[in-house]
Amino acid sequence: MTQDELLAYLILQRIPNLGDTSIKRLINRFETAENVLRQKKETLLKIDGIGEIRLKEFYEKSHRQAAEQELHFIERTGISCCNFREAHYPERLKHCVDGPILLFKRGDAGYENKRVLAIVGTRKVTTHGLQFIRKFIEDLAPLQPLIVSGFAYGVDIAAHTAALDNGLDTLAVLAHGLNQIYPKVHAKYQKAVERQGAFMTDFWSSDAFDRTNFLRRNRIIAGIAEATLVVESAEKGGSLVTAEIANSYNRDVFAVPGRADDLQSVGCNNLIKTQKAQLITSAADLIYQLNWQPEEIFKPVQKQLFVELTDEERIVWRLLSDRGKEELDLIALNCNLPTYKTASLLLNMELKGVVRPLPGKLFELI
Structure with a gap:
């Protein structure tokens, strides 16, 4: 996002009565925030949901002055910004109708993490x-x-x-x-x-x-x-x-x-x-x-020869030893354990390098 486009976003964000939803509608219609600011009133009034009340202070010069001051603060303090149309805007937030048109961030955390x-x-x-x-x-x-x-x-x-x-x-x-x-x-x-x-x-x-x-x-x-x-x-x-x-x-x-x-x-x-x-x-x-599958991020673990298992973990181990692969719900049923307890046991056994998850909520011994 260029400096001029960021300034245009800030100006739009500053206008009273224009919320995130309305601004998104305008930008999606005219492609850029800068283009929105160039439009005449009669053109903007043709857009669904944009009426006289929303445009009441649209052309006030004070909004640009305030936006320029905020842009100076952003540049001076090293804040990173992204608008709702950029690739590095949080993906899930893009699907929220009232998600912010502009986000300010300080720090290193990204949003590429799926979890x-x-x-x-x-x-x-x-x-x-x-x-x-x-x-x-x-x-x-x-x-x-x-x-x-x-x-x-x-x-x-x-x-x-x-x-x-x-x-x-x-x-x-x-x-x-x-x-x-x-x-x-x-x-x-x-x-x-x-x-x-x-x-x-x-x-x-x-x-x-x-x-x-x-x-x-x-x-x-x-x-x-x-x-x-x-x-x-x-x-x-x-x-x-x-x-x-x-x-x-x-x-x-x-x-x-x-x-x-x-x-x-x-x-x-x-x-x-x-x-x-x-x-x-x-x-x-x-x-x-x-359905967060640990195998996506866990590194392969070498099976240990001597692993200490709890009594309940041994019950699960014996079942998987007999059946090979089994679904979580069926493991719980056959071991006479609650599903939430079985899920916890399987996670602990996975961390010990004893079992591994498979697609479809299946588990097997390593």
Whole structure:
């Protein structure tokens, strides 16, 4: 994207009453943002959904002045930008009708990773929630997913730090411009995230910090990820909004169940009860539901001569020894084990170099 085209995008982004959906419609019609700005009012009014109200301030000169200032900030601070038509714009976000026309990023994380998981939840996370997040991400680490969250208190920052501790890329989607870090106490993680991930936003450095920004931010978190996991949530909260948005995008949503009298689990329990999220209790559940095949990224492992197996792993081993290849559900059935437990056992046995997955959710001994 050239400097002139970036400036044109910034001008369009600044015009009140013109949202991302309308701007995309205009750019798709006239090919470039620069071409859109060259059009006469009567030409623009012929486009479906573009009326007098949306064009009320279209030709105000102050928008160009503000855009030039923001462009100077971008160039001065080394921020990378991409528009919704570029190849390096997040692929899943391209399919969201209200996805941002322009994204600003600082850091090294890319979006080519096929496994992208958003983890969200309450800011008042419990000790149990923190322990779940650490164990969950530790178990996911061999699959090298990109962990996405909002860099807020509680579940968000726990997900980011657990990803960093396990050598995973992490993407922090902010509800403000890249000229600041909020909350300030999380500034201590800034360099680590930029080195092992990135910060992303569609807000300008001059945008006022407002509570409504978090709701707008959530569409990026939900849209960029293959699936969204809600760890803990009260009856109301931003994480539930993220889950609703993810559902509207036809993305998988998972929730960790909690006790019926636990206030920080009411939101998760309601998501599961209303079938807006699938119940999940471990990384193995998610791996099974999303069909994340470890063989795509695991390097061949030489079979060990002496491997310590648990009693349940030995039951699975004996079944596969007799049958050769078998489907996950049939392994669980014949071993008299829950499917989620069997998936967890098979993942552990794979890490020990005992079994390997095959297409079609089949497994066999190595």
